[in-house]
Amino acid sequence: MATGIKDKVAIIGMGCSRFGERWDAGTDTLLAEAFDEALTDAGIERRQIEAAWFGSCVDRVNVGNSAIPASTALRLDGIPVSRMENMCATGTETLRGATYAVASGAVDFALAIGAEKLKDTGYGGLPPAYKGTFNDLWLPLGSAPAGFAQLASGYRSRHGVSRDDLKRALAHVSWKSHQNGVLSPKAHLRKAVSMQQILDAPMIADPLGLFDCCGVSDGAAAAIVTTPEIARSLGKRDFVTIKAIQLSISSGIESSTAMWDGSHVRNTRNASGRAYAEAGITDPARQLDLIEVHDCFSITELVTMEDLGVSAEGRAVTDVLDGRYDRDGALPCQVDGGLKCFGHPIGASGLRMAYEIYNQLLGRAGERQLKDPSLGLTHNLGGVPYLGIAAISVLGLHN
Amino acid sequence: MEYGITGFGAYVPRLRLDRAVIAAEHRWMAPALKGLARGTRAFCSWDEDAVTMAVEAARDALDDRQRHGIRTLLLASTNFPYADLQNASIVAAALDLELALRSADCGGSQRAATTMLAQALAAGEGEALLVASDRPLGKPASTQEMTYGAGAAALTLGGEGVIARCLGTASISAMFVDHFRASGQRYDYFWEERWIRDEGYLALVPQAVGAALGKAGIGIGAITHLVMASPLRGIADAVGKKIGFAGKPADALDDGCGYAGAAHPLLMLAAVLERCRPGERILLVGFGQGCDALVLEATDAIADFKPRRGVAAVLADAVKTDAYLRMLSFQGSIELEWGMRGEKEVKTAQTDQYRSAGQIMAFNAGKCRACGAVQFPQLAYCVNPACCAPAAQFDPFTLVDSPAAVLTYTADWLSYHPAPPLYVGFVQFAVGARLLMEMVDIGPAGIDVGMPLRTVFRIKDRDTQRGYDRYFWKATPVAAG
Numbered sequence: 001m002a003t004g005i006k007d008k009v010a011i012i013g014m015g016c017s018r019f020g021e022r023w024d025a026g027t028d029t030l031l032a033e034a035f036d037e038a039l040t041d042a043g044i045e046r047r048q049i050e051a052a053w054f055g056s057c058v059d060r061v062n063v064g065n066s067a068i069p070a071s072t073a074l075r076l077d078g079i080p081v082s083r084m085e086n087m088c089a090t091g092t093e094t095l096r097g098a099t100y101a102v103a104s105g106a107v108d109f110a111l112a113i114g115a116e117k118l119k120d121t122g123y124g125g126l127p128p129a130y131k132g133t134f135n136d137l138w139l140p141l142g143s144a145p146a147g148f149a150q151l152a153s154g155y156r157s158r159h160g161v162s163r164d165d166l167k168r169a170l171a172h173v174s175w176k177s178h179q180n181g182v183l184s185p186k187a188h189l190r191k192a193v194s195m196q197q198i199l200d201a202p203m204i205a206d207p208l209g210l211f212d213c214c215g216v217s218d219g220a221a222a223a224i225v226t227t228p229e230i231a232r233s234l235g236k237r238d239f240v241t242i243k244a245i246q247l248s249i250s251s252g253i254e255s256s257t258a259m260w261d262g263s264h265v266r267n268t269r270n271a272s273g274r275a276y277a278e279a280g281i282t283d284p285a286r287q288l289d290l291i292e293v294h295d296c297f298s299i300t301e302l303v304t305m306e307d308l309g310v311s312a313e314g315r316a317v318t319d320v321l322d323g324r325y326d327r328d329g330a331l332p333c334q335v336d337g338g339l340k341c342f343g344h345p346i347g348a349s350g351l352r353m354a355y356e357i358y359n360q361l362l363g364r365a366g367e368r369q370l371k372d373p374s375l376g377l378t379h380n381l382g383g384v385p386y387l388g389i390a391a392i393s394v395l396g397l398h399n
Numbered sequence: 400m401e402y403g404i405t406g407f408g409a410y411v412p413r414l415r416l417d418r419a420v421i422a423a424e425h426r427w428m429a430p431a432l433k434g435l436a437r438g439t440r441a442f443c444s445w446d447e448d449a450v451t452m453a454v455e456a457a458r459d460a461l462d463d464r465q466r467h468g469i470r471t472l473l474l475a476s477t478n479f480p481y482a483d484l485q486n487a488s489i490v491a492a493a494l495d496l497e498l499a500l501r502s503a504d505c506g507g508s509q510r511a512a513t514t515m516l517a518q519a520l521a522a523g524e525g526e527a528l529l530v531a532s533d534r535p536l537g538k539p540a541s542t543q544e545m546t547y548g549a550g551a552a553a554l555t556l557g558g559e560g561v562i563a564r565c566l567g568t569a570s571i572s573a574m575f576v577d578h579f580r581a582s583g584q585r586y587d588y589f590w591e592e593r594w595i596r597d598e599g600y601l602a603l604v605p606q607a608v609g610a611a612l613g614k615a616g617i618g619i620g621a622i623t624h625l626v627m628a629s630p631l632r633g634i635a636d637a638v639g640k641k642i643g644f645a646g647k648p649a650d651a652l653d654d655g656c657g658y659a660g661a662a663h664p665l666l667m668l669a670a671v672l673e674r675c676r677p678g679e680r681i682l683l684v685g686f687g688q689g690c691d692a693l694v695l696e697a698t699d700a701i702a703d704f705k706p707r708r709g710v711a712a713v714l715a716d717a718v719k720t721d722a723y724l725r726m727l728s729f730q731g732s733i734e735l736e737w738g739m740r741g742e743k744e745v746k747t748a749q750t751d752q753y754r755s756a757g758q759i760m761a762f763n764a765g766k767c768r769a770c771g772a773v774q775f776p777q778l779a780y781c782v783n784p785a786c787c788a789p790a791a792q793f794d795p796f797t798l799v800d801s802p803a804a805v806l807t808y809t810a811d812w813l814s815y816h817p818a819p820p821l822y823v824g825f826v827q828f829a830v831g832a833r834l835l836m837e838m839v840d841i842g843p844a845g846i847d848v849g850m851p852l853r854t855v856f857r858i859k860d861r862d863t864q865r866g867y868d869r870y871f872w873k874a875t876p877v878a879a880g
Contacts, residue, residue, distance in 0.1 A: 123739045125813055133748035137759045137859070138776065138871050140837040141743075142823045146811035150824055154807045157848040206810040206820070252782040256774045258831050262807040386825070386835070 013042025019343035028073035055114035087382030091350025092391035115220035116345035147384030154262025181341025188343030217343030221351035244278035267390035289373035408460025438654030513685025533660030548657020567614030628663035765793030842879030
């Protein structure tokens, strides 16, 4: 009987490049920034890494396909390096690969690293996706915001929320993240904005305006994992262990059957339910001290509060407007600014979330440090609400 | 056995523009256009062409009638999207006609449709579907830009349920060049109207009409309806007078549609058939490098035939637009800056398109025999998590006329789309299937969750690099206006 991975793997080093419009840096430079920091933090040498997972999503810009761009950039010689691509959930997938390698006993040290270089496209937003020769024959074009904006119509119709009330709650989601981004030195957007600016912004995909959409950024993030025993042998006293990593991927139920009402993200519910079980969490709203969720768009963050079970069904609008998820609220969410302001270099984002939880747990979060957190959650979404991937990790201080 | 017309249908694009708006844009250089600025004209959305309009007109004519007996499909136009790719074959695939079909394109002249009809009536071979569909383009600030429109009409022919029989036809061929358009050119080039009237219509039409009436064995006095399409306003009255027709020529559908090229004779005929009484006789005239004249007679069965919507309904189903530049952009007369997102490669894998034709062209979902779930797309196993039976046992279930409504939607201003914003969302079919679809022709009524939708056959993507348009089905509000 499988027992899960709770406390079987420790994170002993993490790194994150500065996110943003990195006109100065190519992908190899971004990878190196994250890698150097993680290696120094872990206190091990490059040659001790026995396996690596490299995550990157958009290969038409960036570095092309395969893991070779990472193994050459980081001079990882002769070890297994795997390429991971699961859309925006890629970063968490790399952590899962490295974690499972250590938990299985196959290796002592594994590296998870994700990077995306999006600002070489020549325009804002993500490049249009290819869905394969068959799907391109029938699937409408549609931007990422269009995929998520539909949650708004589904949510409103399910819960009878007015357009104005929802729009105000969505604005608060972004307002809060802008407040937090100011305190994150590595964040892409470090500027507070007013509620009115958010509400008055140009429409991107109805009802999402410009400020309802996250930044599209260049960046990289990395984690080095090992066993708790080895961590202790390296002299680490306080360290972070992985309590759970779970994924859920659509099988077509949302997009091809009438079993989904368009108001929520089914994968988040599946993955978080299993992650809570793996981590032994029974009351997430009380037990979790902070969460970093996939706020690619404000509506995503809002419905995620219900999908994670930290807001009751239909209560997210009220909870958000009450400040429950603000930095000084009951359950701080996106303390580092989230995708919205820290930025969203796709392949790095899951690891960037883990980086914030890791630093908060270790008391290294500087100006935005929360008081004594011991358990945090990351929520990383790939694809769209109806055809996608949810990846949840739960990280905590080792007992 | 009697053979004749057994049904008719029509399509006019929903998009309309006041001619006064066009005239106002050209006032600085062509103030005289104001004299033509009456009513509205129809124009194709960016994703409509002769093929898509033909499919819609054929759906209107066929409605729920059995279509598996159709053995001939003829498609007339002077604006086929393809020069070498049988356009009728695309229409046949969208209508899910049988493989045993003689299909052909008929073009080259604005009387292509009347010639095709005369030939098919003369052949009298089995069940046939004739569709005429056209979208002639007038150069900006031309008379034609004001008077032209777009539309399609379909006729079914056969031996059972004949609603109009043919009493006689005659054709003449004459190298009379009132206008022309060379291959690859966009706009028609016209000669002087007075010459076209005197030496063309008034000289040539009476010859063909006289011969046709002679074959029918009746005089002009026995004709109730004169159906003669022309890009020139008032010409039908002059011809009617010349041939001794006492009544008023059939409505030219000038308001709401405009002259729809090769489709126009059949579109006007459909409008006449819609209100025609048994026993009434129709003189149908097609003009272009000669003339076709057909004498038709409505049978008692005409009282029993109803198209799905018909000409009056499609004319009334309008989405009024307000920007002249939108029409120009949709018809390719101006090049706008669409940004880098518009550079996305949309190359079609012909192999996959052929393999998936049942799904893509006929819009066939799969109905699982094991659990009954209707699903699109059809993949290897049933999507129902409690079933997952292999797809080999699915029965095809077309979503084309399946009742549907909006489940989710958004208006996407970020994606490249030639008619921004891109309306996209989940379409929930009452039968249980659902899929993400593009939603088009959104009118003043807007769009909202639960709004009833119907499907329309449209251009999915335009591959401008290779000159290939691919087609798929989209959703549109049942009521847009």
